[in-house]
Amino acid sequence: MKNEVYQTIRTERNGGVATIFINNPPVNVLGTKLMKELKTVLQEYAGDDTVKVIVFESDNSEFFIAHVDINILDDQEAVEELTKDVYEGLNIFQTIGEIIRRQPQVTIVKLKGIARAGGAEFVAAADMSFASLETGKIGQTEALMGIIPGGGATQYLSEKMPRNRVLEVILGAELFDAKDAERYGWINRSVPDSEIDLFVDKLAQQIASLPDGVVATVKKVLPPANLQQGYQKENDGWLELVSKPKAAEIFSSIMKKGAQTPDVEKEIETLLRSL
Amino acid sequence: MKNEVYQTIRTERNGGVATIFINNPPVNVLGTKLMKELKTVLQEYAGDDTVKVIVFESDNSEFFIAHVDINILDDQEAVEELTKDVYEGLNIFQTIGEIIRRQPQVTIVKLKGIARAGGAEFVAAADMSFASLETGKIGQTEALMGIIPGGGATQYLSEKMPRNRVLEVILGAELFDAKDAERYGWINRSVPDSEIDLFVDKLAQQIASLPDGVVATVKKVLPPANLQQGYQKENDGWLELVSKPKAAEIFSSIMKKGAQTPDVEKEIETLLRSL
Amino acid sequence: MKNEVYQTIRTERNGGVATIFINNPPVNVLGTKLMKELKTVLQEYAGDDTVKVIVFESDNSEFFIAHVDINILDDQEAVEELTKDVYEGLNIFQTIGEIIRRQPQVTIVKLKGIARAGGAEFVAAADMSFASLETGKIGQTEALMGIIPGGGATQYLSEKMPRNRVLEVILGAELFDAKDAERYGWINRSVPDSEIDLFVDKLAQQIASLPDGVVATVKKVLPPANLQQGYQKENDGWLELVSKPKAAEIFSSIMKKGAQTPDVEKEIETLLRSL
Numbered sequence: 039m040k041n042e043v044y045q046t047i048r049t050e051r052n053g054g055v056a057t058i059f060i061n062n063p064p065v066n067v068l069g070t071k072l073m074k075e076l077k078t079v080l081q082e083y084a085g086d087d088t089v090k091v092i093v094f095e096s097d098n099s100e101f102f103i104a105h106v107d108i109n110i111l112d113d114q115e116a117v118e119e120l121t122k123d124v125y126e127g128l129n130i131f132q133t134i135g136e137i138i139r140r141q142p143q144v145t146i147v148k149l150k151g152i153a154r155a156g157g158a159e160f161v162a163a164a165d166m167s168f169a170s171l172e173t174g175k176i177g178q179t180e181a182l183m184g185i186i187p188g189g190g191a192t193q194y195l196s197e198k199m200p201r202n203r204v205l206e207v208i209l210g211a212e213l214f215d216a217k218d219a220e221r222y223g224w225i226n227r228s229v230p231d232s233e234i235d236l237f238v239d240k241l242a243q244q245i246a247s248l249p250d251g252v253v254a255t256v257k258k259v260l261p262p263a264n265l266q267q268g269y270q271k272e273n274d275g276w277l278e279l280v281s282k283p284k285a286a287e288i289f290s291s292i293m294k295k296g297a298q299t300p301d302v303e304k305e306i307e308t309l310l311r312s313l
Numbered sequence: 314m315k316n317e318v319y320q321t322i323r324t325e326r327n328g329g330v331a332t333i334f335i336n337n338p339p340v341n342v343l344g345t346k347l348m349k350e351l352k353t354v355l356q357e358y359a360g361d362d363t364v365k366v367i368v369f370e371s372d373n374s375e376f377f378i379a380h381v382d383i384n385i386l387d388d389q390e391a392v393e394e395l396t397k398d399v400y401e402g403l404n405i406f407q408t409i410g411e412i413i414r415r416q417p418q419v420t421i422v423k424l425k426g427i428a429r430a431g432g433a434e435f436v437a438a439a440d441m442s443f444a445s446l447e448t449g450k451i452g453q454t455e456a457l458m459g460i461i462p463g464g465g466a467t468q469y470l471s472e473k474m475p476r477n478r479v480l481e482v483i484l485g486a487e488l489f490d491a492k493d494a495e496r497y498g499w500i501n502r503s504v505p506d507s508e509i510d511l512f513v514d515k516l517a518q519q520i521a522s523l524p525d526g527v528v529a530t531v532k533k534v535l536p537p538a539n540l541q542q543g544y545q546k547e548n549d550g551w552l553e554l555v556s557k558p559k560a561a562e563i564f565s566s567i568m569k570k571g572a573q574t575p576d577v578e579k580e581i582e583t584l585l586r587s588l
Numbered sequence: 589m590k591n592e593v594y595q596t597i598r599t600e601r602n603g604g605v606a607t608i609f610i611n612n613p614p615v616n617v618l619g620t621k622l623m624k625e626l627k628t629v630l631q632e633y634a635g636d637d638t639v640k641v642i643v644f645e646s647d648n649s650e651f652f653i654a655h656v657d658i659n660i661l662d663d664q665e666a667v668e669e670l671t672k673d674v675y676e677g678l679n680i681f682q683t684i685g686e687i688i689r690r691q692p693q694v695t696i697v698k699l700k701g702i703a704r705a706g707g708a709e710f711v712a713a714a715d716m717s718f719a720s721l722e723t724g725k726i727g728q729t730e731a732l733m734g735i736i737p738g739g740g741a742t743q744y745l746s747e748k749m750p751r752n753r754v755l756e757v758i759l760g761a762e763l764f765d766a767k768d769a770e771r772y773g774w775i776n777r778s779v780p781d782s783e784i785d786l787f788v789d790k791l792a793q794q795i796a797s798l799p800d801g802v803v804a805t806v807k808k809v810l811p812p813a814n815l816q817q818g819y820q821k822e823n824d825g826w827l828e829l830v831s832k833p834k835a836a837e838i839f840s841s842i843m844k845k846g847a848q849t850p851d852v853e854k855e856i857e858t859l860l861r862s863l
Contacts, residue, residue, distance in 0.1 A: 186802060226478055249560075252459060259550040260476060275809040278805065279802065441756050498749070498750055523734075527731045527829065531731070
């Protein structure tokens with residue numbers, strides 16, 4: 039069983055639909071191990087034309103992906119390993135986004151629980167996203183950490199909503215509930231929690247059942263936009279800020295105060311605004 | 314009376330507003346005769362500067378336009394006749410869309426009943442569209458037929474909503490009600506059925522009453538986007554799929570099962586998913 | 589006190605947030621004096637890096653900005669003074685919009701009362717806008733005056749909503765309430781009147797409190813779009829219409845009937861449609 043090789047994800051197949059469950063306790067931070075396993079499984083699916091649709095969901099009911107592991111840049115070797123031989127010029131976070139965006143299958147996020155920062159970028163990189171009306175939350179929290187989003191959000195958001203709302207999302211740095219996220223076009227739509235499993239599963243199965251060639255042709259006619267220049271600008275801005283002592287100080291401070299544990303993560307904006 | 318020459322439409326004039334009623338029983342399929350009459354009347358209006366606004370509506374309360382006539386490609390002569398001397402490089406469906414988009418008048422769709430596939434593209438090609446909250450429905454059904462939209466929808470939708478929603482519309486292939494269509498920006502807005510006639514008629518008359526030059530100048534400053542490249546890509550994708558035996562098999566199968574008759578058309582997604 | 593030098597605005601500072609109150613009785617028309625004072629204060633803030641956020645609001649509970657002063661073009665000298673040394677090729681209205689758009693600070697409109705025509709363009713030029721659910725109203729009224737918007741709206745609206753809705757806004761020329769404006773993406777969102785002060789003040793203070801460099805970097809990565817060509821086309825169209833006798837006749841007629849006084853301004857669409 040392939041599943042046995044993964045430690046931070048598990049997968050299920052149901053006909054043409056593969057589901058990747060994110061399972062990286064305690065709060066599903068997006069660290070190098072999770073990234074590596076996601077990259078591996080997505081590359082495997084990319085070569086398997088019996089997989090038509092990939093659904094991402096979380097094994098943790100409170101967190102989809104908390105955010106990128108705050109300590110991620112400590113392991114430069116793993117970071118370099120992840121970005122090499124993929125998309126030239128992209129940082130590791132943009133690389134993950136681009137892998138999702140270029141996946142030949144249709145990718146769908148079923149968002150239950152919280153997705154912040156790099157987790158929110160993961161959601162926005164997928165072809166479609168549906169959020170639980172009651173539990174789905176999404177936020178670009180980076181500004182509170184002294185940085186800007188560095189994994190594509192400046193570009194992904196700009197494709198989904200006008201600039202006035204992008205600025206509100208990034209500079210306001212609030213956690214949006216599913217209804218507001220839908221209203222801003224950040225996700226496809228919110229679905230009552232009692233219906234979202236059925237909704238996403240039905241949609242995924244229906245897409246997987248489409249006659250041969252339809253998905254590939256739609257993706258060819260409507261490819262993801264080329265964001266090369268935008269990624270570059272975003273990375274320049276992100277790199278400048280993340281290199282400042284202030285960012286390191288904030289990271290260190292919130293780690294000491296319990297970041298990356300469930301209770302603190304639920305209200306991390308409050309902690310960050312109190313520093 | 315000009316009206317007498319048309320068999321699938323009828324027209325009314327009220328001041329500067331011309332209304333074209335689509336009337337092609339039993340379900341208003343968009344066939345070559347209807348296309349030809351639409352092209353003729355629109356070209357006539359294009360040369361008549363007393364017409365300021367053109368409203369499209371249906372004489373059939375259940376169907377605005379069911380979809381393109383499934384047998385349309387059988388009559389190659391009519392197809393060629395329709396596309397020649399119009400917009401080079403566009404297929405017949407894109408040609409109809411482009412005629413609507415380039416109409417000098419303001420074009421408004423009053424959507425009561427169902428508009429699917431080529432009918433949905435017709436709606437999206439118009440300058441504005443308002444749908445009955447209760448009866449207006451719109452869907453890109455093509456994926457279920459083994460093809461992709463080939464009459465501009467890949468482009469028109471991309472102008473109106475972000476790619477995640479375009480993919481949901483095209484690959485999900487569901488019939489949207491007016492409220493959801495409004496939420497996705499597919500139509501201008503939904504209006505209660507009891508108010509939509511008054512709403513559209515008032516708006517049309519008000520636009521027709523604007524001081525000279527305003528409509529023309531607004532259309533000059535805000536022209537429809539040049540979609541030449543997008544149309545080409547869309548047609549390439551559409552043509553590849555429509556040429557496959559699978560598409561022909563689906564078309565033949567649904568015709569045998571009652572497609573293009575009212576009862577079957579009301580729920581044609583169900584029939585198509587059952588094949 | 590700097591405030592003493594201004595006659596049509598007053599300013600307040602609260603930490604990193606500067607608020608500019610528009611105060612040009614009786615209905616806050618955007619005339620040359622108000623424009624000049626806005627330009628002066630914005631240029632002053634542009635050079636003051638202790639100001640992080642600029643909030644615009646009105647001292648008049650019924651009008652944010654009624655519209656541009658109808659007599660504005662009578663004072664050519666003041667108009668020329670305002671546009672020289674700013675952005676080459678832009679008319680005076682576009683110049684004001686561009687000053688707002690290029691402001692290094694985050695600009696936020698708190699919209700209570702009515703913003704029409706040039707006032708609506710002011711709202712749309714800001715980085716963000718929040719409107720009172722009960723009193724906030726916005727409209728591009730120009731079409732009823734025989735002209736098109738000439739201060740950027742054709743471009744600003746096109747960034748915020750699809751063309752079908754832009755055409756409805758400009759050609760329908762109706763005053764939108766805050767809920768509809770939100771639905772169309774014209775403003776960031778509507779907020780109940782009882783909460784909007786707290787909402788905007790909190791957001792402004794939070795943005796002003798972000799770690800150093802975040803605002804500047806976000807604005808650098810997500811700059812306002814270059815609208816040079818669009819401005820040119822818009823101005824060409826506007827100039828052609830505003831030079832016609834019809835526009836002058838409408839301006840003169842509504843001034844005689846009480847335009848720029850509160851009672852008439854509340855329902856000026858009705859007056860304009862009755863001419």
